[in-house]
Amino acid sequence: MDKKEEKEGILWKLFWAMFALSACTFGGGFVIVSLMKKKYVEELGWLKEDEMLDITAIAQSSPGPIPINASVILGYRMRGIIGALVAILGTALPPMIIITLISFFYVEFRSNPVISVALQVMRAGVAAVIFDVVINLAGNVWKTKRVFYIGLMIAAFIAKIVFGVSAMAVIFCCLAAGFLDLFLDMGKSGKEA
Amino acid sequence: MVLLRLFFSFIQVGLFSVGGGYAAIPLIQNQIVEVHKLMTLEEFTDLITIAEMTPGPISINSATFVGNRLAGVTGAVICTLGCVLPSFFICLALAYVYYKYRSVSGVQTVLGALRPAVVALIASAGLSILMLGLFQAEASEIVLSDFRVIEFLLFAGGLFILRKYKVNAIAIIFGTGVVGTLAYSLMP
Known part of the structure; x- marks a missing residue:
């Protein structure tokens, strides 16, 4: 009985957490991923940081909206297929409700000066949240003290910002680097054996 | 049966938009403006502006907007469902594989x-x-x-x-x- 209640409790928590995160993800997939990291890794302790990064990579390289992809994987992790369904619902409902409300008076919405100022200044808050998450994440990559990982991180950042390489291409290049690392590793341990 | 056709349109959007919101815009535009002629290009531009101003993925925002206009809340639900269906099955499969093998x-x-x-x-x-x-x-x-x-x-x-x-x-x-x-x- 207690176990069943606990399971339902997690589903509710999952739904409301996704609902709240989705309601304030201005600015694309990586914003919601930063918020998810804060919520599920730091606040609730449901996931390990590495796991969240893996989920992000999978969500980014699968077709479909990144927030939806990430919630399917995260929901599946917590409570299987039901968890995935609950997480999708939590993520999809806020934009559906907001767009439905706005579609009744969207001309007024688009030209309202207060709304446009609020949306503009909120970007500063969103940026602060992402930077907070990035400082922690980059610090942990730094702590591995592996030149290979730190180099990959810097190279990926420069490729994206300076050369405008797509996120997909960055992920696939680093995946290739990972396989290379694996083969070098196997070569080494083969010699030792 | 416009709704059913639109459902399949949004399945295509969900299936072929790899790499986040902006990749989906040309696909949605093709389906909504060019194939089904449900919106003018100007209205579509307005929709993108609103989608950028509001939270949520652009494809879900457009699916809701277009669906609402055609058949109210039912339309919005059907279009959004089409949009998330590919994500659901593909990511479920990937999640299964990931959690099975990640400790290797x-x-x-x-x-x-x-x-x-x-x-x-x-x-x-x-x-x-x-x-x-x-x-x-x-x-x-x-x-x-x-x-x-x-x-x-x-x-x-x-x-x-x-x-x-x-x-x-x-x-x-x-x-x-x-x-x-x-x-x-x-x-x-």
């Missing part, structure tokens, strides 16, 4: 190289939004004289509070919204 040491080695890349991608997304906030322009076309002091103070203050106290991220985002709007209304 070779898999860990490969994923290890992927994580720094993800950190870099999140960082670059953060930088783009910061530039958009501070200069109201993309990172590649900023003009230094457009620098906005209020947004900078909000960013610095928000980051300081987040680092120093464990504050809820959502509170920070809405907090900057309220404080910033007040600041702009007090000094025009």
